[in-house]
Amino acid sequence: MTISKAALIGGGVIGGGWAARLIENGIDVSVYDPDPEAERKLNEVLAGADRAYEKLTHGPRPSKGAVSFCSTIAEAVAGVGLIVESVPERLEIKRKVYAEAEAANTTAIIASSTSGIMPTELQAELAHPGRLIVAHPFNPVYLLPLVELVAGEKTDAQHIEWAKDFYASLGMHPLHCRVEIEGFLSDRLQEALWREALWLLKDEVATAEELDAAIAYGPGLRWAQMGTMQTFHLAGGEAGMRGMLAMFGPCLKWPWTKLMDVPDLTDEFVEMVGEQCDTQAGDLTARDLEKIRDDNLVAIMQALKNNDWGAGKALAAYESAKRIAPPPPDFSGLVRTVDRIVPGDWTDYNGHMTEGRYLTAFSEATDRLMEMIGADADYIETGLSYFTVETHIQHIDEVRAGEAIYAETQVIEGKGKKLRLFHWLRHADGRLLATGEHMLIHVSLESRGTCEPEVVVADKLAEVMALQSKLPLPDGAGRAIGVK
Amino acid sequence: MTISKAALIGGGVIGGGWAARLIENGIDVSVYDPDPEAERKLNEVLAGADRAYEKLTHGPRPSKGAVSFCSTIAEAVAGVGLIVESVPERLEIKRKVYAEAEAANTTAIIASSTSGIMPTELQAELAHPGRLIVAHPFNPVYLLPLVELVAGEKTDAQHIEWAKDFYASLGMHPLHCRVEIEGFLSDRLQEALWREALWLLKDEVATAEELDAAIAYGPGLRWAQMGTMQTFHLAGGEAGMRGMLAMFGPCLKWPWTKLMDVPDLTDEFVEMVGEQCDTQAGDLTARDLEKIRDDNLVAIMQALKNNDWGAGKALAAYESAKRIAPPPPDFSGLVRTVDRIVPGDWTDYNGHMTEGRYLTAFSEATDRLMEMIGADADYIETGLSYFTVETHIQHIDEVRAGEAIYAETQVIEGKGKKLRLFHWLRHADGRLLATGEHMLIHVSLESRGTCEPEVVVADKLAEVMALQSKLPLPDGAGRAIGVK
Numbered sequence: 001m002t003i004s005k006a007a008l009i010g011g012g013v014i015g016g017g018w019a020a021r022l023i024e025n026g027i028d029v030s031v032y033d034p035d036p037e038a039e040r041k042l043n044e045v046l047a048g049a050d051r052a053y054e055k056l057t058h059g060p061r062p063s064k065g066a067v068s069f070c071s072t073i074a075e076a077v078a079g080v081g082l083i084v085e086s087v088p089e090r091l092e093i094k095r096k097v098y099a100e101a102e103a104a105n106t107t108a109i110i111a112s113s114t115s116g117i118m119p120t121e122l123q124a125e126l127a128h129p130g131r132l133i134v135a136h137p138f139n140p141v142y143l144l145p146l147v148e149l150v151a152g153e154k155t156d157a158q159h160i161e162w163a164k165d166f167y168a169s170l171g172m173h174p175l176h177c178r179v180e181i182e183g184f185l186s187d188r189l190q191e192a193l194w195r196e197a198l199w200l201l202k203d204e205v206a207t208a209e210e211l212d213a214a215i216a217y218g219p220g221l222r223w224a225q226m227g228t229m230q231t232f233h234l235a236g237g238e239a240g241m242r243g244m245l246a247m248f249g250p251c252l253k254w255p256w257t258k259l260m261d262v263p264d265l266t267d268e269f270v271e272m273v274g275e276q277c278d279t280q281a282g283d284l285t286a287r288d289l290e291k292i293r294d295d296n297l298v299a300i301m302q303a304l305k306n307n308d309w310g311a312g313k314a315l316a317a318y319e320s321a322k323r324i325a326p327p328p329p330d331f332s333g334l335v336r337t338v339d340r341i342v343p344g345d346w347t348d349y350n351g352h353m354t355e356g357r358y359l360t361a362f363s364e365a366t367d368r369l370m371e372m373i374g375a376d377a378d379y380i381e382t383g384l385s386y387f388t389v390e391t392h393i394q395h396i397d398e399v400r401a402g403e404a405i406y407a408e409t410q411v412i413e414g415k416g417k418k419l420r421l422f423h424w425l426r427h428a429d430g431r432l433l434a435t436g437e438h439m440l441i442h443v444s445l446e447s448r449g450t451c452e453p454e455v456v457v458a459d460k461l462a463e464v465m466a467l468q469s470k471l472p473l474p475d476g477a478g479r480a481i482g483v484k
Numbered sequence: 485m486t487i488s489k490a491a492l493i494g495g496g497v498i499g500g501g502w503a504a505r506l507i508e509n510g511i512d513v514s515v516y517d518p519d520p521e522a523e524r525k526l527n528e529v530l531a532g533a534d535r536a537y538e539k540l541t542h543g544p545r546p547s548k549g550a551v552s553f554c555s556t557i558a559e560a561v562a563g564v565g566l567i568v569e570s571v572p573e574r575l576e577i578k579r580k581v582y583a584e585a586e587a588a589n590t591t592a593i594i595a596s597s598t599s600g601i602m603p604t605e606l607q608a609e610l611a612h613p614g615r616l617i618v619a620h621p622f623n624p625v626y627l628l629p630l631v632e633l634v635a636g637e638k639t640d641a642q643h644i645e646w647a648k649d650f651y652a653s654l655g656m657h658p659l660h661c662r663v664e665i666e667g668f669l670s671d672r673l674q675e676a677l678w679r680e681a682l683w684l685l686k687d688e689v690a691t692a693e694e695l696d697a698a699i700a701y702g703p704g705l706r707w708a709q710m711g712t713m714q715t716f717h718l719a720g721g722e723a724g725m726r727g728m729l730a731m732f733g734p735c736l737k738w739p740w741t742k743l744m745d746v747p748d749l750t751d752e753f754v755e756m757v758g759e760q761c762d763t764q765a766g767d768l769t770a771r772d773l774e775k776i777r778d779d780n781l782v783a784i785m786q787a788l789k790n791n792d793w794g795a796g797k798a799l800a801a802y803e804s805a806k807r808i809a810p811p812p813p814d815f816s817g818l819v820r821t822v823d824r825i826v827p828g829d830w831t832d833y834n835g836h837m838t839e840g841r842y843l844t845a846f847s848e849a850t851d852r853l854m855e856m857i858g859a860d861a862d863y864i865e866t867g868l869s870y871f872t873v874e875t876h877i878q879h880i881d882e883v884r885a886g887e888a889i890y891a892e893t894q895v896i897e898g899k900g901k902k903l904r905l906f907h908w909l910r911h912a913d914g915r916l917l918a919t920g921e922h923m924l925i926h927v928s929l930e931s932r933g934t935c936e937p938e939v940v941v942a943d944k945l946a947e948v949m950a951l952q953s954k955l956p957l958p959d960g961a962g963r964a965i966g967v968k
Contacts (some may be wrong), residue, residue: 013721042720090730130666138702139719146702173701179689186698187683190712196676197712205663208725214670216794217657218622218630218712218891223704225780227696228678232763234773235623237497237525242758243643245570256494274726283716289718292793296709306829307779310700345790355872356844363839388839390878390965398932413966420966438964448882480964481874481923482897482904 003027006082007336009073009097011038014113015086015140016045024053025067025170030068032076039069049142052294054402074104087111093126102127109159111135116183119152128157133163143297145314148184171318181204185483208276224300225310241400284411329372337365338407347401357392362436365407365423373460385417393437394476414461417442417450422474435476487511491561493581494570495522498597500529501625502568507549508537509562509654514552516560523553533626536778538886539827558588570597579609586611593643597617600667603636614640627781629657629798632668655802692760707783709794750831815855815951819847822891831885846920849891849907857944870903870924878960880920888912898945901926901934906958919960
């Protein structure tokens with residue numbers, strides 16, 4: 001079942017984050033939130049998310065879904081396939097929302113964003129309880145891949161299966177919590193840590209800033225890629241987790257954490273903690289901090305993508321699923337060899353693409369052209385490839401992070417060991433940004449010496465040359481620096 | 485007080501990690517560990533750390549300190565300024581080590597790596613208790629910046645001040661735990677989470693792999709850059725932490741975590757957890773996982789360095805502190821403009837520097853040359869700069885991540901608006917890797933149009949040209965692709 005439109009009941013930090021993720025994937029949303037400020041707040045979340053998505057995925061982005069604001073729940077849920085509930089964590093409020101939604105839509109899947117209320121509780125009063133699932137996301141919902149899926153006793157099992165596919169298609173990592181338990185998995189772990197942090201604040205052992213440093217400079221760097229179990233499996237040395245349990249298990253019985261109770265959230269205590277958080281933020285507003293957080297999340301996920309690990313794997317899968325297969329190349333004219341967004345890490349502190357990245361873009365164009373003439377990954381696997389021996393670039397115009405660029409390529413020479421290419425790199429609006437001329441030589445990867453290409457590539461090149469030799473020699477080809 | 489040699493008592497995962505961090509910073513270490521396998525195990529940690537350091541810092545690395553193995557504690561501690569104790573978490577073992585060390589060295593600072601025993605307990609039987617501090621690191625010690633510093637009741641306060649400077653000089657982020665408490669700060673938070681995780685395993689609610697996914701795809705990505713307090717401050721929307729406490733504070737009273745007790749670490753339970761960790765690792769050995777973890781940590785810290793945040797800030801500070809100021813340029817010959825290690829993210833899946841990064845290296849050389857002629861950051865701040873308009877590269881040889889490279893530069897033309905440069909990029913062993921010829925034009929950053937440089941730059945360029953015009957025109961200058 002594909003979804004073209006979803007209703008969002010509640011448009012705060014979580015509902016707004018869902019809105020961003022859904023419209024980014026081309027799904028329309030209708031939003032109901034009684035807060036008179038809801039539309040302004042939601043638009044701010046959407047703007048922040050748009051800024052992050054510009055940097056996150058390097059492929060072309062799909063057309064965005066539309067956002068409409070509704071004045072009743074009935075209006076919002078009419079005709080949608082999915083109802084996402086992100087209202088406060090009070091059972092009676094949630095049940096009231098479901099009752100109103102159910103009166104207007106009897107078939108849509110109802111997905112609660114609850115952080116810990118059991119779906120069996122949530123669905124108890126529904127006329128069609130089988131369609132309620134928990135799909136618990138994490139802030140910022142538009143960036144973090146984790147979504148916990150939980151079924152209640154009456155949930156139709158096939159809806160969980162559907163949800164696994166659906167949320168994965170949004171670039172998320174669905175985690176099916178197989179046993180229904182309050183707080184599910186992630187929040188139980190987070191709450192344990194938070195409870196301890198609140199005690200350390202209450203007892204004035206440390207400030208908010210010190211507690212955060214105790215995570216972000218140490219264990220937190222591990223947790224971005226491996227959970228506690230795998231981390232400690234490695235900390236146990238050659239004996240692994242068994243060694244770790246033998247070594248540190250006894251400490252768990254020592255008074256190293258406050259177990260018994262929760263500090264009373266008196267006004268004074270809340271104020272003290274709030275003030276410490278303000279102090280920690282210093283001159284940075286919440287909006288500033290959100291941008292910093294998002295930039296860091298993007299950079300961390302991209303770093304993990306390069307290493308093909310964890311959240312980076314989810315991002316890579318998302319990118320490749322969303323990438324539209326290019327049409328077969330037509331060599332009667334210039335061929336399109338690059339189609340991408342300028343990523344955030346390709347730019348200098350002014351936001352312009354750095355000099356060096358122009359060659360990265362041309363190198364991508366060269367790789368794509370090589371694929372088109374049969375010198376693809378399988379061919380390289382056989383121990384043959386082309387190496388660039390000479391490059392000439394004309395730097396013509398500037399481009400910024402998040403802007404779309406493309407390249408077109410002409411094969412000037414493609415015979416024997418030689419492959420001479422000319423690329424034009426352009427902004428999506430057609431502006432010429434740079435040209436790249438490249439001489440490549442066919443090599444054996446084993447000997448690192450030159451050799452003739454295999455017949456499959458030589459034939460394809462002959463075919464390409466028959467067409468491309470009809471094109472005029474590009475303006476600037478054969479140009480040298482300092483020579484008139 | 486600077487330290488030229490340290491003794492390491494205990495050379496396991498933690499002691500080995502200390503050894504790596506110390507020798508990387510030019511400090512000799514003498515190691516005592518009664519394990520007959522100690523030398524092999526420590527050398528494996530050192531090899532892993534060396535591999536990580538190749539990729540971590542981009543500046544030239546200092547000369548390494550030496551490692552010597554000793555057969556007694558007395559031998560190891562003789563004449564050192566710092567004794568690092570990393571033996572098992574049993575008070576009687578630690579006190580025995582201190583007694584032996586004290587008999588042979590009465591002045592060195594004793595730094596315990598304990599994860600949670602109070603320094604007041606550790607120092608109770610010392611003849612010179614003032615010199616004992618806790619300096620608690622995190623695995624892998626050679627990469628994670630966090631080190632918790634804790635004083636006991638009898639600790640000399642000036643040793644904590646010294647330790648802050650000393651560990652910062654090793655590239656670490658010292659966190660002074662101002663109130664002495666068992667488990668300090670970071671482990672109390674970690675243990676709370678781990679205890680909950682063990683319960684979820686014990687109750688068979690989830691597997692080790694599921695629990696890790698519940699962290700690494702969600703909260704863990706936040707914790708690599710912000711702790712729980714700042715994260716929840718942002719999750720509270722416009723109401724911040726105060727709103728978060730109002731919203732989720734009540735949940736802390738709900739039965740969302742197991743508080744009361746610790747699961748009994750029966751043989752069966754330990755075996756069950758150990759097996760789940762093995763399953764999770766699949767075909768990957770502990771060594772494989774360590775390499776993956778280290779690559780991810782390096783990539784995450786470099787990503788954060790680009791964003792000037794958290795652990796990345798510590799890395800940047802370390803790099804700039806370690807960078808040796810270059811000698812003033814001598815333009816009577818070629819000038820040295822690049823001196824760096826090829827970072828891990830500059831290479832393809834085969835470990836070779838990618839085509840595009842050759843231009844990144846040349847771009848760094850150009851920036852450095854611009855600084856030398858007075859077109860530095862302050863000059864650019866005034867709204868003037870040089871833009872590259874044309875580039876010609878000869879790709880000659882390959883280079884791998886972790887290898888040292890340098891560039892030398894000749895100014896071919898430097899008059900009026902024009903600046904024509906020729907760079908030779910070489911491997912540290914002298915092999916020529918590539919040449920880069922670049923034409924730059926002086927521009928106004930406001931109008932984005934060309935203009936004459938200021939007198940300060942024009943004069944410096946005239947001075948440089950008077951010297952460099954005596955050099956022969958570089959082989960390959962003015963060369964064009966496809967033109968004989």
